[in-house]
Amino acid sequence: MQSVRAKGPPSAAIPTIAETREQLDRIRSSREFHAPDRGRRFLDYIVEETLAERGAYLKAYTIALEVFGRDASFDAQNDPVVRIEAGRIRRALERYYLVAGQFDKVIITIPKGGYVPCFRHADTCPATDPEPSAEASDSPNPIVQPVIPSKSADPLPVNESAVQSAPASWTFYVTPVSLGLTALIAVFAVPSLFGSLSRPSNSPTDRPDFPQVLVEPFEDISEAGASAGIARGLTDEVIGRLAKFREIVVISNLPAASAGQPLSKDLQEPRFALQGRVRVEDSRLRLTARFVNRHDGSVIWANSYDKDLRIQDVLQVEADLAQDVATVLASPYGIIFQNDTAKISPSAPDDWGDYACAQSYYRYRVDLNPKGLDAARTCLQQATKHLPGNSTYWALLSMTYLDELRFQYSRDKAPALQSLKSALETARRAVDLDPQNARALQALMLANFFSGDVDAALSAGAAAYEINPNDTELAGEYGFRLALSGKWDTGCELMSRAINKNPSPKGYFEVGLAMCAYMRRDYRAAELWVRMADLRYNSIHHLVLLAILGAEGRVDEAREERAWLEANAPALMANIRNEIGTRLPRPEDQQRVLADLKAAGVAIASQ
Template identity: 30%
Template sequence: MGDSADGNERPDDEAARQIRGGLGRVLASETFRAAPQLSAFLSFIVERTLEGRRSELKGYTIAVEALGRPAEFDPQSDPIVRVEAGRLRRALTQYYIDEGRDDPLRISIPVGGYVPAFDLPVPGMSAAARRPGKVEAEAGSATRRSRAWLLALLAALLCLVLGFAVLRLEPALFGGEQERVTDRAVAHGPDLPTVAVIVGPAPADPALADLVQRSVNVFVDVMARFDDLAIVKVPPPGAPIPDDADYVLELNMLASEGSAQTFGRLRTMKDGRIIWTASSERPMREVLEDQDLMDRIRRIAARLVEPFGIIQADGRQNTVTPAADCIYQALDYQRFMTAERHQEARECLERIIARDPGFYPARAHMASLLLRDHASGRDGTGEALSRGLASALAAQRLAPSSGRAQQIVAEALFLRGERSDAEAAGKAALSRNPYDPQIMAILGAIYVRMNRPSEGLPLLERALEYCPGRPPWYDFYAYLAAYLNGAVKQSHTHFAVLATDPSPLGLLAQALHAARNDDAEARGEALHKLAQEVPLFGRDPQSFLMRKGFSEAVTKRLLVDLGLVDGEKPAVKAEPAPSTGLR
């Protein structure tokens, strides 16, 4: 629908009829029946728009008239409307992925306001085939807009035909013969490596036997939280190793003449290769009184299964399952950031999703690739961010207790500009798996880009400690946090890892480091390489940084420090924020 002069004109009767029908279907869905506050919010803003009163859709009006807040409600101190709007956007996205995938009309709420937009059905075109778009519910003369509207639809249809191969990427979002993700349970099956934990005979000493049991419980608890990377099984004592085991983790503790001897070994079932081993011998009393023992066990367990850990390192060299191989390819892309690795990983994950739409790890890692497409400016369709969010929400729907799914949702929300919701999702991810360095680093990077480096740096340094085989972007955000804090010595320590790194963020760090040292030649060389590697940076450095989610203050600081814009080099003060409680 065309723009109107005052933005308050009513849509025509036919459009209003279709919109109310679409609203009714949304409100009747399982998702919205269980969320009366979201239903009230959506009904209110849609009806006000159809009445030609969209200018009234402000935070105060929605809070008081739709959400039941008192007349003295203060939108400046109470963020309820903004929070609920974020929830409503995600609920609508989820509805059109699942129950409403064939709905002929789509309702959305563009970020930055509360006025809904409507994608009206095209005669003769199914919901599964058409390309989602946004048509604001603003009325005008039907005669005046009909020709432009028809041409726009024809152009969209032509783009749809030409881009069909791209749109088949997300079957649950764009239709086809795939199953709806809500119709399937979370599928692991043979798709992920299985680790069998075998525990030796219990020591005769009761205190030591109790310690062994607690240690095993911690091992299993930590490893099981990485549910996108491995399946953990603990057969009963004396039972045979499960037939589907790919790896065997053997743990044993013995008492001998006042000492406790501990042994740990991880081997492959296929050929018996030992890929990790550890042992120690300490006085019994010292072991029993060691207050840090469980923390060290958690670190060892995480090191075995984390995204860049020991099992994944072995799996990259020796394919365990096709699905795991695809996930490792997606993780490897984070290390090397090459177009070839990106294409290989994406095609591989597409095949896995087509084969099993209910396999949540593939959806989560596909979302990660799509979000990186958007952040890097590589997205040629302009749809990577919305498709990444859709894939992330599908992963979360399939595995609501997964830290990885929640982490991917946090990344998507952050890149959409929903920073408070992203921070909350990041914290939730870390609470689900507080041992995952990827989640620590993602949340830490979110804080750094929000200009809260003092909160981000502890998380990033903890991630570095947990993950020796990490991708370079961990080090970049740790470097940037120290850089923004003015901690020169600390930033030099983190920069040492990035000094020769050819990735875009590595080149950005090299340019910043050279600028700080007044090395114009090195700065220019790094910026030239970065512009060649990422054309968006060469065309518009500010857009490059903003697409990655950097706040306006951080973006300005970096551009000034790099000499790309005029201005004084401000001593950017980190924005105050409440403690995360996650350090």
């Protein structure tokens, strides 16, 4: 996080954390601050998250879960509760400073375009405060770096040409012209604030060889063109949903080539095309979609979807159909993955292209073979050298480092810790390159979780899920982290939905559902799930089974599992308390698992 202070005497520095909290109390206790209880909870939450330097992850989805009690199925596009409450609190703050807070020393505002509050002394010009002019929407917001209160009152001078002082005036915060000027000054005068948020370069050297998918305009085949509007709407919805997957390139139209002009040398003919036909009869809608190889015309996938327009309105139908199509095609284990992974040569990684490196990671995740992990990591290291500006390659590389630790492939503690450090560094780089890349935020979530920073992990996961809830790999991982963090109902529901939409990689999320059943003491279901998980290489999966057997008092079967772990994961068994603590942050969950492992005959050292 970047902290920005204005030039001048100590009184001009941004407020300290203590000053900001004191001002928040002053506002909340004022009779002129007109806000309901949930609005006050909203303000408290966004202020405290920003003070904790987690403001970059303040999204509608996160706020809806933490403040308004929504569940993991919350859809910001269909439920505007957060946007409405943010507007109400903005107006309440404006009224407070107009009526009761004219002479307050600290100003708290919520710039439009996001939910990250800004904190300033009244005698400081907020010229460095980026404030988009558009109202916050439920589409993914750009991550805006908040102004974080200093932990000391010492000023940090900045370039005088970038920030100019101005007379103190509370009216600056509520004058539209001034707000517009503020945004322009922030963008053009203080570019350093946005340096780490720049998108990857568009130069050919940073352009990946990801699959290109041409989305052809969906065809209306109803009589008299009755569904022409729906066909256009569906086309737009599908393009929007697919574009959130960073492992593919979505093309909405091709450059005109009919005049005999060849495509630019940097462009290639898309290999794939998505085609759709829409028909409406009475109140029934049918979408027929197919995914074809444009090189030979072969149909790779096709499906039909039926909807009753008496039950759902047209906009919801379009959104649901687009979600179904995008998920089945573009998820990491979806149709595109299956088509391309089968073509990866089994030769050495040196012979693979960069995109094959990405696919090799997902192929390794299908069976969790350590040899596949080594090959994928080596290849992704090369890909990040070839395309250093590509966020997705850095994100996948981060997860290869992390898997060394979380799946207990390394028996040496020192290399495992180094792998965790590398995972954090590469995940942060991925997010810096593209803050709207859900895969990068997924990598950061996992790296933070295994580093013990659970709050930061869940914040990153929520931000990623809000960007692309159609990504089943991401949804499953986020649900897994929620569950292990103690939010068992929400996390288990999200994992279950992710598996139902796309049941791959087989053998991974099943152990998560086994933990869900174990925590509700349904040991029969827990055992069924864990035996569906991958028990060939993964020692953690064996450990879950051992705890289940211990809970049921099945000592003889537990002895076999214990023998396997002692032979294949001695480092895990020697440090079992710490390993459980890494994966289950809540002490009560840790103690329950440790007690069942003891019942299974595992010797566990005292703390």
